[in-house]
Amino acid sequence: MAEKSSSYPDYTEDQLKAALSSLIEGSSDPDFDGRHLYGFNDDNHKLSKLQSITATRILDYEAYMADSSSPSEAALEAKVPEFWKEHGPILNLQEVIKRESPRMALAAEFKRASPSKGEIAAHLDAGDQAQKYASGGANIISVLTEPRWFKGGLSDMTTVRLQTAGKSYPRPAVLRKEFITNKYQITEALAGGADSVLLIVAILPQHLLKSMIDYARSFGMEPLVEVHSDCEVEVALQAGAKVIGVNNRNLHTFQLDLHTTEHVTEILSKNGCNFDHSDASSGYTVCSLSGMSTAFDVDRYRQINVGMCLIGESLMRAADPSVAIANLCLDPKDFQSASELAGGAYTKGTKIVKVCGVTNADDALVACQAGANLIGVIFVPKSKRCVTKEQAKSIVERVRTFGERTSVMNVSLTKQESALNQLVANARSLEDASRRPMVVGVFQNQPSEFILEMVQDCGLDLVQLHGSEGMKAASKDLCGVPAIRVVDIETDPETGNATSDAAQKLLDSISAEPLAILLDTSIKGNKDGGGTGVTFDWAIAEKVQSAGLPVIIAGGLNPDNVAVAVTSTRPWGVDVSSGVEASPGKKDHEKVRAFVGGARKAAIEAGKGM
Numbered sequence: 001m002a003e004k005s006s007s008y009p010d011y012t013e014d015q016l017k018a019a020l021s022s023l024i025e026g027s028s029d030p031d032f033d034g035r036h037l038y039g040f041n042d043d044n045h046k047l048s049k050l051q052s053i054t055a056t057r058i059l060d061y062e063a064y065m066a067d068s069s070s071p072s073e074a075a076l077e078a079k080v081p082e083f084w085k086e087h088g089p090i091l092n093l094q095e096v097i098k099r100e101s102p103r104m105a106l107a108a109e110f111k112r113a114s115p116s117k118g119e120i121a122a123h124l125d126a127g128d129q130a131q132k133y134a135s136g137g138a139n140i141i142s143v144l145t146e147p148r149w150f151k152g153g154l155s156d157m158t159t160v161r162l163q164t165a166g167k168s169y170p171r172p173a174v175l176r177k178e179f180i181t182n183k184y185q186i187t188e189a190l191a192g193g194a195d196s197v198l199l200i201v202a203i204l205p206q207h208l209l210k211s212m213i214d215y216a217r218s219f220g221m222e223p224l225v226e227v228h229s230d231c232e233v234e235v236a237l238q239a240g241a242k243v244i245g246v247n248n249r250n251l252h253t254f255q256l257d258l259h260t261t262e263h264v265t266e267i268l269s270k271n272g273c274n275f276d277h278s279d280a281s282s283g284y285t286v287c288s289l290s291g292m293s294t295a296f297d298v299d300r301y302r303q304i305n306v307g308m309c310l311i312g313e314s315l316m317r318a319a320d321p322s323v324a325i326a327n328l329c330l331d332p333k334d335f336q337s338a339s340e341l342a343g344g345a346y347t348k349g350t351k352i353v354k355v356c357g358v359t360n361a362d363d364a365l366v367a368c369q370a371g372a373n374l375i376g377v378i379f380v381p382k383s384k385r386c387v388t389k390e391q392a393k394s395i396v397e398r399v400r401t402f403g404e405r406t407s408v409m410n411v412s413l414t415k416q417e418s419a420l421n422q423l424v425a426n427a428r429s430l431e432d433a434s435r436r437p438m439v440v441g442v443f444q445n446q447p448s449e450f451i452l453e454m455v456q457d458c459g460l461d462l463v464q465l466h467g468s469e470g471m472k473a474a475s476k477d478l479c480g481v482p483a484i485r486v487v488d489i490e491t492d493p494e495t496g497n498a499t500s501d502a503a504q505k506l507l508d509s510i511s512a513e514p515l516a517i518l519l520d521t522s523i524k525g526n527k528d529g530g531g532t533g534v535t536f537d538w539a540i541a542e543k544v545q546s547a548g549l550p551v552i553i554a555g556g557l558n559p560d561n562v563a564v565a566v567t568s569t570r571p572w573g574v575d576v577s578s579g580v581e582a583s584p585g586k587k588d589h590e591k592v593r594a595f596v597g598g599a600r601k602a603a604i605e606a607g608k609g610m
Contacts, residue, residue, distance in 0.1 A: 016055035048252035108138035109312030112151035126156035127163035136322030161193030352573030373434035403436035485514035503543035521555030566602035
């Protein structure tokens, strides 16, 4: 089908509703087959984004198939065996997933954009990216072929199929991810080299879903059937689905809940469905389809017998997809070896990037899009970057929207025996939680009542204490949320050196209360601390991390020196504020992107030497 979105017309709300209603045609029991559809039989129902996109694709395809220059379904069917003869047979999706056990199968997704995130990586070439995915260990390549919102096309899918064949690695299965509502789209996918297609239960009446599954199987294709709600699971099973993908994102509201996969596996177990990934004879396979980006996510689902995880955005944004895939620890042995706690030097490199001093929602969004984990808002009155409660709320709302959430992010903290072990465990938990950006409120020697008020009223995820409050003040009980404790490294303005015992003093002072430790510059003689724009002696951070304590470093960082900081010191995190500004309180968006991107790329290079 033609892929240039500019060639597509716009449709009225009535046209879109009529298009959706047409899907129930042919049902002998419309009320039963449409029981799970959002707003079904409600004349006043307002279409969700998912339904608007689906209806648009229905109308696009109606126009396309009516065009005499478009290939007929029969012509496409004739091309299918020709494609297989020239480029190799179709792969069975369920078999591809099962053969990976006990390793988690990975579906790496090629997605240039999305309705909720906008452009993700519009410049990337599908074939090049797919080769990086496959050589890095992906078993399935998922390709978005919808052109308007996702900037994809069938040519991307075919390119992926052709350019990942005949390599040193096993050919990955190619999944067409589309809003499929007719057999023509399945035939089109087969003729273009797809091994599987996505069938979304939320948009398909049960009779149509069963027809699509049966039609795909008539060619030897096993479809991936996507569910989200309890009723959709029932519909999928009654329609005959075998490979069940759980979308952790509600596509009607775009809200994300990683517990959805666990909930669906409970329903399947109650229905007597065997989906054990380690059992070759199991009749079902469960896949988790959205919101994952870390080894913790993968292991979470491995524990409940999920056989495949689909990961897209984080891999599309990754500086090196093969490294990002390796960091997922798809093999349980890799995860186990990476899960040791304190007992040696911290050597895992930079995981956290924080952009601080953000004063408006637009700057916050750019930082999120660039890949920042933490967005800092300052509540200290003397700061040029101090925000009002209204500004903070606006920033929190934008960050939450980007992260597809509506509430405060929870950092799961497990009590450890020592302060050092506690901070190491906390670091792992924060890495996990901050896969979706979090907002940090920065305070300095301010009353706990004020901090609690801002946390509650603004919806802050974390607090950062930047004054002389002490370690124990950084407790969740006092701050309302976990708190980062800033330690100022007193630096001689002439030599740039800290005192010789600075590292040991820090190690002796730590307690179990803070979530994490951030090192910043304090100019000798200046009692205010922090916000100097001057770097401290990074050797202090090296010494502290050699003792096993992961730290975030701040002070004087900018796009020009962050790579040096990351490669030479290998800090757990980096924090920037004035180094990416156009003027105090206003970020330079290119500098933000350069800083975050530079930190990520440098972390990868630094890791190659370990």
